[in-house]
Amino acid sequence: MRLLALCAAGACLLASSALAQPVAITNARLITVGPKGVVEDGVLVFEDGVIKAVGDARTPIPADARRIDVKGSVVTPGIISADGSLGLSEVGSVDGAADNRTRTPGLGAAFDIQYALNPESLLIPLARSGGVTRAVVSGHAGGPGLDGRPQLFSGQAALISLDPATRLDVRPKVAMSLDIGEAGAAASGGSRAAELIALRAAFEDVRLFQKNRAAYERGELRSLALSQADLEALIPVLDGRQRLVIGVSRASDIEQALRLAAEYRLKIVLSGAEEGWQVARQIAAAKVPVIVDPLANLPGSFEQLGATLYNAARLQAAGVEVVVGGGGSAGGVRDLRYNAGIAVARGLSYDKAIEGLTLATARTFGVADKLGSLEPGKIADIVVWSGDPFQPASAATAVFIAGREQSQQSRVRALRDRYLKPQP
Template sequence: MKPILSALAGLLAASALTAPALAAPAAAPVAIIHARLLTMGPAGEIADGTLIVRDGKILAVGKGLAVPAGVQVIDAKGAIVTPGLFAPNTVLGVREVNSVKGTDDAKSASADLGAAFDPQYGLNPDSTLVPVARLGGVTRAIVVPAPGGDGEGGGDDGDGSLFDGQVLAIRLAGDLLVKPRLAVAMRFGENGAGGSRGAEIGLLRARLDEVRLYKQNRAAYDRGETRDLKLSRADLEALIPVVEGREPLLVTVHRAADIRQVLAFAREQRLRVILNGAEEGWRVADEIAAAKVPVILNATADLPRSFEIVGASLRNAARLRAAGVEIAIVSPDPAHRVRELRYEAGSAVAQGLSYAAALEAITIAPARIFGLADQLGSLQPGRAADLVIWDGDPLEPRSLPTAIYVDGAPQPLRSRALDLRDRYESGDGASR
């Protein structure tokens, strides 16, 4: 066995030396001048501003800044420059084709791996969906695992479907992974575990009690001296940061009554939670605000596709924000339509959300919600140099990026879809 392991280790070492580097090479310093900077930071909007990028970070932002020697200068000519957009609920990099199971690494079918399921190991930096999303100005995203098992719904607690898995952050260039284990995802309501809402609350309480018991008696657990626990050791370990309040539960929940139940359970268990979906959130907006719980929502969800969202409203985003709730806006599809994130924000503006709040909901707000605002989401010194130069208003569908930077590196304004379009428009496709 040892010779086999040694040979395998040698092969892995050799492949590591020959594998292409995934991270983008160090970008040259850049200064963008004469730009209308929507910084989403303390500086607010800066007319005719200058932004200087060095070593993948924002070096300086302001008006009338001196540009250091040896820096490439880009004249924005009054164009709007924003932080790269941040999509807060996607399966980018872990799902390619919805109907092809072999391309879907967004969920676990294992009975032993629910909360501990980590999608980072399925990330594909060559996914064709990443450049498509990036062309919509999206430079960062949150990957949220999908419900496990064979279906899209829940199941009983025995199939590991109470928790969906680990939430992580990615960049849309180079080596995708930014930070794993930001939260644990789960569902509550019609698609929750246990077959009913009462059963789900009971199961959830019991499982979290198991985590606390395990945490306090690891040695006894190793000796087999504790009672039998339903969760696997991997899931028990994954949920310790949740019961300690170091990681939130990202709870997909829809109707107002269920939102109240989630908020009450979080208070009882002293948990941090983030609400995902919350189509009827506007009905309990004051309660969500009082609990200081952020909401990730689809701004155009207004059809009563189930009994959980009979009260869905296009004004959900505006009403929640008016009540003081931190909101982040998602795209209409977590894989193939992430590029439409800014359209969703624009639709929310049409329904009463302020322009500033809408842009915030797709830049700095997702970064704050997931604890990344000290690195991402705004144009401030020291932040990652993710930025987009636009040829018009970024929330207008006909506007397009003229330049996109991720960690200070310029990105190609191309995708496989555009390459195929150009090939077949030119008539070259038939010969290839």
């Protein structure tokens, strides 16, 4: 249990399984999302939580390997959910069971959900049943700002594993969250302009703080808009070390986000971007990835009048990195694969849809060296499917996270089994 202790101390980063025996998955249709593309009759070998070999039927298999003949099943990298509150919220309406939101005054950028993650969340096995092996999870700090000033940042996201045995292998602080547009304006006294001004002022404050810590400590700096904790939290964002995920919808707001990013050399990710297709070339030119909800096609607000089912396909066609999102609520993460299928039905290529659930997400959050594809050296997050992963009729028949085969038991499964009548 050395591994457990390490992870609990927060020191374990994408830890691999302690399982030592090599495993060989044979007779698989490998959708590698890597350089080998799709391999028919493929072999995948992993050991100690890491993929050792990916190839066709001639791939050497270690003599001591546990062999799993999947009889032609599809095998993919584990799905990485790019949004949602998995591990943070059990029942949204029950305050005591929902740690994804806070209204603490003056707490924004520093809000860090890593401390609230619950490896025993009953929704985690549910998400795994949908082939999800990792998730970027975030919360929302929505309290009032200091001295009546706007509260701009929602806090920091973490990347988790869906293996409770590794205490979720938490990688904290993978991104900072911010809303631009109606939500941001609402937090800034009602105008988008006010928010963009407040944002720039906040960034200037962070710079000032960063360069004059001693003066700050002595109380000799002018008053700053953010608390010390929030100022500290934003330094990695301004240094370009931490991604800033910007929730934004309207085309003109996206342009503002891109401008802000260029001005401060921020590493940004767009989330939502319902009107992104209208400014797809600018997004592509800025090399900014977009987390798309392929189902978002309603003009739900005046910043989404251009929402369309073709957003993902059009963004992709313009060269934008598309991450398939929209899992949203903790319970909805399970259905992420269907969102990819629906995007395909509206023009996204199949390959890009799979990539949008796996490698594109890994790249977007800076972990593509370890996750997102079936390649030697990567962590063995692997899903075996009974058919096309996007089809409801298919199921994840086996899920490995860092080489560890996951239980298929869940509370909903137990409920089903209690009430299911024997077949006549």
